[in-house]
Amino acid sequence: xxxxxxxxxxxxxxxxxVVHKYGGTSVADAARIRNVxxxxxxVHKGGDGVVAVVSAMGRRTDELLALAQDVSxxxxxxxxxxLLTAGERVTMALVAMAIEDLGVPATSFTGSQAGILTTxxxxxxxxxxxxxxxxxxxxxxxxxxxxxxxxxxDPNSRDxxxxxxxxxxxxxxxxxxxxxxxxxxxxxxxxxxxxxxPRVVASATKLDEVTYEEMLELASAGAGVLMPRSVEFxxxxxxxxxxxxxxxxxxxxxxxxxxMEEAVVRGIxxxxxxxxxxxxxxxxxxxxxxxxxxxxxxxxxxxxMIVQNVSHDGTTDISFTVPSVSIATARDIARGVAASVxxxxxxxxxxxxxxxxxxxxxxxxxxxxxxxxxxxxxQGINIQMISTSPIRISCVIAGDRVxxxxxxxxSGLGLDGEDPQ
Ligand code: ADP
Ligand code: ASP
Ligand code: MG
Numbered sequence: 001x002x003x004x005x006x007x008x009x010x011x012x013x014x015x016x017x018v019v020h021k022y023g024g025t026s027v028a029d030a031a032r033i034r035n036v037x038x039x040x041x042x043v044h045k046g047g048d049g050v051v052a053v054v055s056a057m058g059r060r061t062d063e064l065l066a067l068a069q070d071v072s073x074x075x076x077x078x079x080x081x082x083l084l085t086a087g088e089r090v091t092m093a094l095v096a097m098a099i100e101d102l103g104v105p106a107t108s109f110t111g112s113q114a115g116i117l118t119t120x121x122x123x124x125x126x127x128x129x130x131x132x133x134x135x136x137x138x139x140x141x142x143x144x145x146x147x148x149x150x151x152x153x154d155p156n157s158r159d160x161x162x163x164x165x166x167x168x169x170x171x172x173x174x175x176x177x178x179x180x181x182x183x184x185x186x187x188x189x190x191x192x193x194x195x196x197x198p199r200v201v202a203s204a205t206k207l208d209e210v211t212y213e214e215m216l217e218l219a220s221a222g223a224g225v226l227m228p229r230s231v232e233f234x235x236x237x238x239x240x241x242x243x244x245x246x247x248x249x250x251x252x253x254x255x256x257x258x259x260m261e262e263a264v265v266r267g268i269x270x271x272x273x274x275x276x277x278x279x280x281x282x283x284x285x286x287x288x289x290x291x292x293x294x295x296x297x298x299x300x301x302x303x304x305m306i307v308q309n310v311s312h313d314g315t316t317d318i319s320f321t322v323p324s325v326s327i328a329t330a331r332d333i334a335r336g337v338a339a340s341v342x343x344x345x346x347x348x349x350x351x352x353x354x355x356x357x358x359x360x361x362x363x364x365x366x367x368x369x370x371x372x373x374x375x376x377x378x379q380g381i382n383i384q385m386i387s388t389s390p391i392r393i394s395c396v397i398a399g400d401r402v403x404x405x406x407x408x409x410x411s412g413l414g415l416d417g418e419d420p421q
Pocket of ligand 3: 023166169224225226227
């Protein structure tokens, strides 16, 4: 994203400019919308400028997706984006009405009206630039500005686009960067970022702070509380992100450059939305991997882990994981390549899951991988694939064991507060 218009300084200079974001559960019904409005009004009355990004109400996006499937089983990327953006548009207007009822002027804008320019990739568009003139004008007039999350416009086709699931987080942090806001507050249905998904691990604890780097790894590994791209924007433009509850006033989790404490293991994430493809008995010659991964890349399939086994008799097996939504494309490409290089065949496993352990202290402390593998093996959980980054270790395991794996690792790695060592 380019900040073409430079950094905007909200006036009067002594006051802060904050971007709020309210997720689906936080605006699920009329009472919650009025609650959100009163939170926003309170900040506005305190003298700060507020821009609020809102998501579709409750599970509206899922309902619209299901409705589209009921009407047509073909893919209609442009029309699907037209449909989905309507969800956020409903919320923005209702929140603006509720704010006006509290005696504060408010204006709502769609992503396009707010100047959010994106690539043209429907369903997965990326924010390129924000021309925030109308948003600034609204703030200068003393209004609260409400913006529909998760959407923008492709300046070439002038069609509306969506940013991918969870995209309102990206809208909020990108706007905070474009407006030079002091911080971005993500209001959600949990009290902050936890050491694991609190719906899975009852003993998970809320983190007071987490680095951008760790949060990016956690989010990319499946911790759905923040969309990974929002963390990327936060890191790139150094926007402090505060993840907190929309239901009470308590402090949440600050996502920032550095934290007071360097955790060896900060948290555990899980992802059950990937599938595994294995191409058997591939000739072990130069260029074969390229011939498989080039067409996958060209088709926009986002390959995550790749494992190539040791060669026997001049052939090898190559396994890789892809998002389950791309499995049909990946399977067709893999089958085509397998036939052309005379490989043994292709198998698909849609019932895998990935469990990841993340912590900045792993850069210096060795041994976490060994502990992780031992804990999984003591539980009789087989590791199918492994991948690492300097601050993350991920294992692919059977999908039906993933909650158990997360709980085992959470307690075995000391996150329950009872370090076994
Ligand atoms: P919103 O609609 O507000 O954007 P999401 O459903 O996208 O909310 O994200 C919040 C959810 O993320 C929580 O309800 C929780 O189940 C899930 N989650 C997954 N991992 C974590 C984690 N490490 N910490 C907190 N929440 C998590
Ligand atoms: N409503 C969209 C979704 O459900 C975007 C968002 O909530 O962030 O994915
Ligand atoms: Mg979300």
